[in-house]
Amino acid sequence: MEGAISNPPNTRIAVVTGGNKGIGLEVCRQLAGNDVTVVLTARDETRGTAAVEKLRELGLSNIIFHQLEITDATSIARLADFLKTRFGKLDILVNNAALGGIEYVRDPVYGSAREEELSGMDMDQRLGWLWENCRETYETAKEGLRTNYYGTKHVVEALLPLLQASTDGRIVNVSSHFGQLRLFRNEELKQELNDIDNLTEERLDELLDMFLKDFKAGTVESRGWPMAFSAYKVAKAAMxxxxxxxxxxxxxxxxxxxxxxxxxxxxxxxxxxxxxxEGGSRVVAVALLPEGAATGAFFEDFKESSFV
Ligand SMILES: NC(=O)c1ccc[n+]([C@@H]2O[C@H](COP(=O)([O-])OP(=O)(O)OC[C@H]3O[C@@H](n4cnc5c(N)ncnc54)[C@H](OP(=O)(O)O)[C@@H]3O)[C@@H](O)[C@H]2O)c1
Known part of the structure; x- marks a missing residue:
C-alpha cells in the first residue's frame, strides 16, 4: 500500500495521525479531496489499510497508508524515515490521534448512544450523559497524558525537520474546548499555562507530573485542576x-x-x-489556511478563538 501512488511535483504532502476512523478519517478524506497527498496513519495495520481502501472506493487515489503508534519511538522513527526517503519533506502534519483518558462503562462501539436516547439534550446534558458512562482511573489518566501529550509531542519532534524542508510547513494539533484554561480553577496554574513568554517544556513536564500525583492522592478537585475528564483536559491544555x-x-x-x-x-x-x-471540516480549514495566516492560535467553528 505504501508504494501504490505516484506523486506529481508540487503536490502537498500531509500526515494524519489516528486516520483510521472518526474525525481523523474525515480529515484524510477532505485533504485528499483538496489535492493533498495524504499519508493516513493508524496504529493498527489492518484498520489502517481498511480505511485507505474505503477512501479509494470513493475515488480518492492520492492516499497511502503507513503504520504509526504515537507512543512508540520506533514506529515514529520508521514513519520519519519513510517520509524522508519518499518525499523529502512534509507540508502538513495533523496530530489527531488521542484517547479519552477514561474507560468506558458502555462499549463505545456496540453501546453507542442512539439518537432517541439523547434527543432534546443540549451539549452540557450530552456531556453529562457521557461522563455517567465513563470512569477515570489513575491508569487511564496516565495513559491519556502519555498518548495525548507526550505521543503528540514526540511525533512533532521527529517530523519537524521534514516540515522545515517544506516551503509552507504546517502543524494542526487537534485540540478541544476541554483544553481551554477557563476550566482550571487554580488561578496560578491557569496563569502559568498562559504565560507563554516564560513557560518551558520542562515546566510543562513538571506540571503534568504534579497533576498525576494529585490524581493519585485524590486531590484533583482541591488543587483546582479541571474536573471530569480531568486528564484529557490537562493533556489538551498542555498540548x-x-x-x-x-x-x-x-x-x-x-x-x-x-x-x-x-x-x-x-x-x-x-x-x-x-x-x-462537520468536525473534520473544522480541522481541515485550519490545515489549509492561506499562506501567511495565523500561527500559535486556537481555532473553533472556523474562527480564531482563545486558549483561555
Ligand atoms: N469527538 C469529539 O467530540 C472531539 C471533541 C474535541 C476534540 N476531539 C479530538 O479529535 C481527535 C479525534 O477524536 P475522535 O473523536 O475522532 O476519536 P476516535 O474516533 O476515538 O478516534 C481516535 C483515533 O486515535 C487513534 N489513536 C488512539 N491512540 C493512538 C495511539 N497511541 N497511536 C496512534 N493512534 C492512536 C485511534 O486508533 P484506534 O482506532 O486504533 O483506537 C483512532 O484512530 C482527538 O484528538 C480528540 O481529542 C474530539
Whole structure:
C-alpha cells in the first residue's frame, strides 16, 4: 500500500495521525479531496489499510497508508524515515490521534448512544450523559497524558525537520474546548499555562507530573485542576501550551490548534452534536489556511478563538 501512488511535483504532502476512523478519517478524506497527498496513519495495520481502501472506493487515489503508534519511538522513527526517503519533506502534519483518558462503562462501539436516547439534550446534558458512562482511573489518566501529550509531542519532534524542508510547513494539533484554561480553577496554574513568554517544556513536564500525583492522592478537585475528564483536559491544555511555545520558536511554520466541535465518534460514544464530516471540516480549514495566516492560535467553528 505504501508504494501504490505516484506523486506529481508540487503536490502537498500531509500526515494524519489516528486516520483510521472518526474525525481523523474525515480529515484524510477532505485533504485528499483538496489535492493533498495524504499519508493516513493508524496504529493498527489492518484498520489502517481498511480505511485507505474505503477512501479509494470513493475515488480518492492520492492516499497511502503507513503504520504509526504515537507512543512508540520506533514506529515514529520508521514513519520519519519513510517520509524522508519518499518525499523529502512534509507540508502538513495533523496530530489527531488521542484517547479519552477514561474507560468506558458502555462499549463505545456496540453501546453507542442512539439518537432517541439523547434527543432534546443540549451539549452540557450530552456531556453529562457521557461522563455517567465513563470512569477515570489513575491508569487511564496516565495513559491519556502519555498518548495525548507526550505521543503528540514526540511525533512533532521527529517530523519537524521534514516540515522545515517544506516551503509552507504546517502543524494542526487537534485540540478541544476541554483544553481551554477557563476550566482550571487554580488561578496560578491557569496563569502559568498562559504565560507563554516564560513557560518551558520542562515546566510543562513538571506540571503534568504534579497533576498525576494529585490524581493519585485524590486531590484533583482541591488543587483546582479541571474536573471530569480531568486528564484529557490537562493533556489538551498542555498540548495547546506546547503548540504556542513551538509557534514562537518556529516562525517559519504555521502551528495551530483546532477544536473540531462535539462530534459523534467512538470517543464520545456517538453522543456528539456534529457529524465526523462537520468536525473534520473544522480541522481541515485550519490545515489549509492561506499562506501567511495565523500561527500559535486556537481555532473553533472556523474562527480564531482563545486558549483561555
Ligand atoms: N469527538 C469529539 O467530540 C472531539 C471533541 C474535541 C476534540 N476531539 C479530538 O479529535 C481527535 C479525534 O477524536 P475522535 O473523536 O475522532 O476519536 P476516535 O474516533 O476515538 O478516534 C481516535 C483515533 O486515535 C487513534 N489513536 C488512539 N491512540 C493512538 C495511539 N497511541 N497511536 C496512534 N493512534 C492512536 C485511534 O486508533 P484506534 O482506532 O486504533 O483506537 C483512532 O484512530 C482527538 O484528538 C480528540 O481529542 C474530539
Amino acid at each position: 495547546n501550551a506546547y503548540s504556542r511555545i513551538l509557534a514562537r520558536r518556529h516562525s517559519e511554520l504555521r502551528i495551530n490548534c483546532a477544536h473540531p466541535g462535539y462530534v459523534k465518534t467512538h470517543m464520545t460514544i456517538n453522543s456528539g452534536l456534529l457529524t465526523p464530516e
